[in-house]
Amino acid sequence: MKDLTLQLIDQVCQAYQQRTPLMIQGNNSKAFAGRTPHKNKAKDNVSTLSTAAHTGIISYQPVELVMTARAGTTLAELRAALDEHQQILAFEAPDFDGQATIAGTLATNLSGPARPWTGSVRDMVLGTRLINGTGEYLRFGGQVMKNVAGYDVSRMQAGALGTLGVITEISFKVLPRPEYSTGLTLELPASEAIVLMNQLAGQANPITGACWYRDQLHIRLSGAARAVDKTVTSWSQKYGFQQATQDNFWQQLQHQQLPVFTETGALWRFSVNSTADDLAPAVHQTGIEVSDSLIDWCGSQRWLRTPETLAEQQNTQLQSLQRLAENARGSVTLWQGGDRSQEINQTLNPVLERLHKNVKQAMDPAGILNPGRLYSWM
Structure with a gap:
């Protein structure tokens, strides 16, 4: 200390x-x-x-x-x-x-x-x-x-x-700390998992996690033991969920230890509307290969892993993915990999850019604190 x-x-x-x-x-x-x-x-x-x-x-x-x-x-x-x-x-x-x-x-x-x-x-x-x-x-x-x-x-x-x-x-x-936590799993394609996780999140049940990864929908329930057990029974019968046993999935997800976070290549982080369609097929259509993907936060956070690309192609890729993110009412960031001297965050509209610059000027008039870390112009 x-x-x-x-x-x-x-x-x-x-x-x-x-x-x-x-x-x-x-x-x-x-x-x-x-x-x-x-x-x-x-x-x-x-x-x-x-x-x-x-x-x-x-x-x-x-x-x-x-x-x-x-x-x-x-x-x-x-x-x-x-x-x-x-x-x-x-x-x-x-x-x-x-x-x-x-x-x-x-x-x-x-x-x-x-x-x-x-x-x-x-x-x-x-x-x-x-x-x-x-x-x-x-x-x-x-x-x-x-x-x-x-x-x-x-x-x-x-x-x-x-x-x-x-x-x-x-x-x-x-x-x-919640009294009790447990996990449920169900094999589903991404498109169906997005619909179901949003449906479940709208119910009055003790849900504290909803994530899809590699054809598995993972749901975490946390709260009073009685409420959790009741939900497990109900959702197992209604949707076919299986209760996870000795599963460290949620710990690996929290600490970004799953393969999608640790593999080589570029990792893109999307923040979008939770009900937006699976982005991986749309990214493929732009000519960008997707090697892995994960859908978290009930659909509002998406992670996509792509191969490393040449520095001169990075801006073009960012623009393509930005259009997809905007169509899903969100934004995208190149979270890991790539050329970190180029822009990696969603391009801001002129009004937001001006607000960012005004706040930066007020807090750091000489521009000495992490200059360019967020945007090249900040």
Whole structure:
């Protein structure tokens, strides 16, 4: 447990004065996320600002279901403290071999299988302390569940990849651990699985996971044992589900250990309407080979694995997949692989791009915090 706030502020202040770009990282477990930060036109180097040693749980109030921790505190450490009180991080972010930190999880906006039912990491954040691009130490939000007036800067950090500030502390909600959990499986093609999982999600049952992978629909039920058992019996009789035994599928899914996440090639992440058709056939029709695919979050998150492509073809592929994502009322990101010096995120419309630039200018006027990590122009 170590407080490095003053050292971090000093490093940002020096970088601001010298206009030196800073590459912000914790344990670097998600180095693959985002673009490669670019250099300042006047500088030929990028300095690293590490929050890895800025660790420790500052406060934990089990009765209030609130915890505050420093940026470099690992999710594994947080879960160990919560286990003593039968509580959990409801957003189920991946651990990445125990290296994932709470700040890195917020910066990448990573959430696990229960996200549609229990909320994302962004939904759990109550407040943050952060250092802006001029070295000012700021506080946003707090440690209580209340409405926020104006810009919710704490939640703006979700998915910003460190471009809007150096997060030093996060206060967030936790939840009680469900009494009982079990998994169900049913062999189905993707198109039928999408229809069924959305149908099941609309029922008043304790569902906390709905995922399709390699011709298997996986459903997770969590809650009171009586309610879970009743649902298992009902859905087994009505739909033909089988109860999973000694199945670590949900753990592998949460921690991104399934083959679709670990195989070679490029991994594309789609965020779309949950009822959208299976995207794999449509991607094939564009001439892009799909080697593996997974449908999660009851259909609203899709992962597609494709072979690595030549750098000069990447932009064309992104444009093709972006059109498919827009038709499914969503967006696409090149999550892993590819040329990270090119654009990897959905192209924004002019209004959203201008808003992004305005917020960046307010938080980091010299553009020294992870420049280009999210977009080349940010």
